[in-house]
Amino acid sequence: MELGKAGRETVVIHSVERELLLPGAEPNEAWESVTDTERLGDWLGGDVDLDPAPGGEFQIVFDGTEEERTGFVEEIDPDEHRFAFWWRRPEDELSTRVEISLEETDEGTLVRVVETSPMATLDLIGIPLPGRGAQGPTALALAVA
C-alpha cells in the first residue's frame, strides 16, 4: 500500500504539532539543545544516543519507565536548523517521524515540533469526530500529493 502517491488525492495524516518560543535565544544556542545528546535527552526525558548524520542511529531510553525507542536520523541540517528522526514505540511498534525545526524571529527562536504517524494514515480522513467538534484535539495535517 502506498500513501499519498495518487495524483491530486488528499490524505489526512495523524500529526501533532507544537511550538515554543525561546525569548532572546539565538538559533545556534537552541540548536545545541536539539542536537547535543545530553541537552536533548534532558528535555526529551531520557538518555539519548545519536549518530548525527542521515541514516545514523537514534536511541532513547526514557527516565523512569525505561522504555526504549530506537530509530534513525532522517535529516540533521545545522544550516537550516532542522532535525528529523524516526522512532518506534515498543508497545505497538508504531513508527513515527519527529521533525524539530528552529526559526529565528524578532522575539527569539521559535522551536517547532511535528510528530507524524504515516503508517496509521488512512484511518483518519478528516471526519469530524462526534463529541469533539471539528477543531479536534489538535490540527490534522493535510498532505497533498
Added chain:
Amino acid sequence: VSGEPVFAALSDPTRRTLLTRLSDGGPATATQLAAELPISRQAVVKHLEALREAQLVTSAREGREVRYTVTLEPLADAVGWIADVGAQWDSRLAALQSQFSAPRSPK
C-alpha cells in the same frame, strides 16, 4: 480492529466521499446516497460493503432498504494517539523552556 482493512477501505476516494457524507449528514441508505452523489446506486452499495467490512460503517435493515451509519471504533485509536503524543510534547517543551529560563549550569 486491525489497521489493514481500514487502510484498504479508505484508499478509495469514492469511499472517503461516502464516509465523509455519512459523518457530516448522518445515517443514510444507498438510494439516498446515490441521489446526492454522482455515483450509481450499485456502486454505492459496493463501496458501502467495503466500508462495512472494515468496520467503518454499520448497517441496519429498514423495510426494503439498508441504512448505513459511521462507526468510530477504528478512529478512536487515532484520537487517543493525538492526545497522548500532544501531551508528551507539551511536557517535553516545558522542559526545553526551563533549559533556557534557568541559569545555564556549567558543563
